[in-house]
Amino acid sequence: MMSQKEMKKYHEKTIAELSTMLQAGEVTSVELTQYFLNRIKAHDGRLNSFITVTEELALAAAKDADAAIKNGTAGPLTGVPIAHKDIFCTQGVRTSCGSKMLDNFISPYDATVVTKMKQAGVVMLGKTNMDEFAMGSSNETSFYGAVKNPWNTDTVPGGSSGGSAAAVAARLAPAATGTDTGGSIRQPASMCGITGIKPTYGRVSRYGMIAFASSLDQAGPMGQSAHDCALLLNAMAGFDEKDSTCLDMEVPDYTAELDKPLKGLRIGLPKEYFGEGLNVDVEKVIRAALDEYKKLGAELVDIELPNSGLSVPVYYVVAPAECSANLSRFDGVRYxxxxxxxxxLMDLYTRSRGEGFGAEVKRRIMVGTYALSSGYYDAYYLKSQQLRHKISDDFKNAFEKVDVIMGPTAPDTAFNIGEKSDDPISMYLSDIYTIAVNLAGLPGMSVPAGFVNGKPVGLQIAGNYFKESQLLNVAHQYQLHTDWHRAIPEAFV
Amino acid sequence: MSLDADAVKKIAYLARLKIDEADVPVYANNLSNIIDLVEQMNAVNTDGVVPMSHPLDAVQRLRDDVVTEINQREIFQAIAPKTEDGLYLVPQVIE
Incomplete structure (x- = not known):
């Protein structure tokens, strides 16, 4: 007969719930950490969501957390185990960024996000799989192989934070960190049925987060609920001297506004996000979610983002241009x-890079190199930065009329593994609704809103600069009245 | 805009990427498609539009010009492919 403790299903609990249990002494961090390490061992063979599992470090950190809880120095996240996307540098632990180039890279330092999580008492279970250097929307470009979607293992989990999304969806970790350059938190969150938020550009430090496109990259939490994301963002956000674009602004308590009623909230629906290219069944799910918001007292307002159609072309100049510069540091000399x-020497450079990078990374480096090469700068990079201004102005105008903007996170549900891997353009279009938010530097979320043929659909919520509290509030109120975010894929219950 | 094999080789050289000869046509095709996608930007007139450098118009922060880094040569060179006497080794450059 099993003891009561063994029968407990900790993976059905949110971080908020686990935190209460830890503080009350109902479970120890060591027990929780071992529980999730066991789940990873038992189930990750089917998903490939982890690149590295840090069992020893995790158990040692859990022991420290239990001591802190005992002596009364614990915070709300002390002892809670999570996973980090393998883009964050972790001292003494391989930080591969999903690439052969960094397969042997043991980071000599911690990313600020990792440091902050450690300071909050969070336990790291391991490092999650991702598209190589965060370049991809399906997790198929990882040197460590594709990640599978726990809702249907024939399909992709989305990307680039696909390992984090799959691990949280299958409850192999209660939450994870992610990064979002063109949708890499929101799109996989949508495809895996979890909640994720990309904060305002500059809200979270990029120090030690391996750079892809520096003017767009932003880290954020991926979890089971808006409440959990709020708790995690409390620990992640804040000024950091080591990131020159990090903003020196006070960090509010992101849980403080969660319970605010939504009566009178004005929700903008961009007509461009409900047009051609959107799967009709996905649209139905989104419309049902909007009806739910109406019931909660919100008002739906039609708006326009006239330049949003140019987001994908603009992004495929800005991101490759910046990546070609950022990735020039990988030269086979120093690490x-x-x-x-x-x-x-030339052979050392060209072969180390040619052999160390995968095809998608090479494509983007070459596009960026071309766009920045002599004689082309004005036609591509300058033009893209001008259009970025126009895209950003569209949002500025919209936020004079509405409080938040809603629509689908992605035009479709998770596609099959291999379906788009030979067609970069069709892959790029799966981020068509998320990219504009990055170009404007705004915060955005994805919240589970239902299913189409057993595959999750995410509702995107975008807000004005530094309105993370409002986004989390808007998402939380929806989650109080729906239970899509509570659903766990059958194979992982 | 269509990039031919020579253009791809030139870009690869500028990017210091060794590309297999057999892969050049595939890259030419992929890159041309991406450039075509990007050129949809030309549909919009941007005369006089100020290029965006930071979403919040933030300016570069300055700090006092003091040493903030400590020497960590051993730690950094421990992960280098090849070092000797505190130096990074590469193939001979000067005859």
Whole structure:
């Protein structure tokens, strides 16, 4: 016969619930950490959501957390286990960024996000799989192989934070960190049926987060609920001297506004997000979610984002241009992959990079190199930055009329593994609704809103600068009245 | 805009990427498609529009010009492919 404790299903609990249990002494951090390590061992063979599991470090951190809880120095996240996307540098632990280039890279320092999580007493279970250097929307470009979607293992989990999304959806970790350059938190959150928020650009430090496109990259939490994301963002956000674009602004308590009623909330519906290209069944799910908001007292307002159709073209100049510059640091000299027997320095550079990077990364480096090459700068990079201003102005105008903007996170549910891997353009279009938010630097979320053929659909909520509290409030109120976010894929209950 | 094999090779050289000869046509095709996508930007007139450098118009923060980093050579070189006497080794450059 099983003891009562063994029968407890901790993976059905949110972080908010686990935190209460830890503080009350109903469970220890060591027990919780071991429980999730066991789940990873038992189930991740089917998903490939982790690149590295840090069992020893996790148990040692859990022991420290239990001591802190005992002596009364614990905070709300002390002892809670989570996973970090393998884009965040973790001292003494391999930080691969999903690439052969960094397969042998043991980071000599911690990213600020990792430091802050450690300070909050959070226990790291391991590092999650991702598209190589965060370049991809399906997790298929990882050097460590594709991640599978726990709702249907023939399909992709989305990307680039696909490992984090799949691990949380299958409850192999109660929450995880992610990063979002063009939708990499929101799109996988949508496809895996979890909640994720990309904060305002500059809200969370990028220090130690391996750079892809520096003017767009932003870290955020991925969890089971808006409440959990609020708790995690409390620990992640804040000024950091080490990131020159991090904003020196006070961090509010993101849980403080969760319970605010939504009566009178004005929700903008951009007509561009409900047009051609949107799967009709996905649209039905989104419309049902909007009806729910109407019942909660919100008002729906039609709006326009006239330049949003240019988001994808603009993004595929800005992101590759910045990535070509950022990734020039990988030269095979100081760390990372070096080719065998280089004959001269040029051979060392070109072969180390040619062999160390995968096809999608090479494509983007080349697009960026072309766009920045002599004679083309004005036609591509300058033009894209001008259009970025126009896209951003569209949002500015919209937020004079509405409080938040809603629509689908992605035009469709999770597609099959292999379906789009030979067609970069069709892959790029799966981020068509998320990219504009990054270009404008705004905060955005994805919240589970239902299913189409057993596959999750996410509702996107975008807000004005630094309105994370409002987004989390709007998402939380919906989650109090629906239970889509509570659903766990059958194979992982 | 269509990029030919020579253009792809030139870009790869500028980016210091070794590309297999056999893969050049695939890259030419992929890159041309991406450039076509990007050129949809030309549909909109941007004369006089100020390019966006930071979403919140933030300016570069300045700090006092003092040493903030400590020497961590051993730690950093422990993960290098090849070092000797505190130096990074590469193939001979000067005859």
């Amino acid at each position: 990372g992959y070096r080719c065998e027997n280089p004959v001269d």
